[in-house]
Amino acid sequence: MKTFLLSILLTFGAVAMAAGDGSIRIENPRAAETPPGAKTGAVYLDIVNAGNADRLLGVEASDVAGHTELHTTALEGNMMRMRKLEAIDLASGATVSLEPGDLHIMLIDLKKQLLAGQNFPLVLRFEKAGAVQVSVPVQKREQMTESAPHQDHDHSGHAGHARP
Ligand SMILES: [Cu+2]
Numbered sequence: 538m539k540t541f542l543l544s545i546l547l548t549f550g551a552v553a554m555a556a557g558d559g560s561i562r563i564e565n566p567r568a569a570e571t572p573p574g575a576k577t578g579a580v581y582l583d584i585v586n587a588g589n590a591d592r593l594l595g596v597e598a599s600d601v602a603g604h605t606e607l608h609t610t611a612l613e614g615n616m617m618r619m620r621k622l623e624a625i626d627l628a629s630g631a632t633v634s635l636e637p638g639d640l641h642i643m644l645i646d647l648k649k650q651l652l653a654g655q656n657f658p659l660v661l662r663f664e665k666a667g668a669v670q671v672s673v674p675v676q677k678r679e680q681m682t683e684s685a686p687h688q689d690h691d692h693s694g695h696a697g698h699a700r701p
Pocket of ligand 1: 608619641642643
């Protein structure tokens, strides 16, 4: 019985590797604090793709949002407008940054106000790498506009360490 279980675990592990699990790393996830009553919010993060070309197909954040969309921000005429994307392409070896004024994850039908200091789980679904879950800390809006502090490859999940 033990041998049987072990072989299942080994098989599962091998399949996960083949599916590209672990080839994608999420760095510096963060969400902007929302005003009371707001129905939408935004999540920013960096996607580091150490594997083959892949695509981000969608995101779930069901603890805080009814649904989400992938958005880009583009100048149309002289207005900055958000546009929905079906997917975000990730070239092999590329890092794609979702940041204010550019690509972002839109949280829609917010279930509660996002307050600085809170965290919520978010699942990103990639075409090849599958599902990747991260914990997203909520930060004050002022911090959002600054470029993200580099974390020296410490992925302990304690993003949002604000330095004075
Ligand atoms: Cu948006």
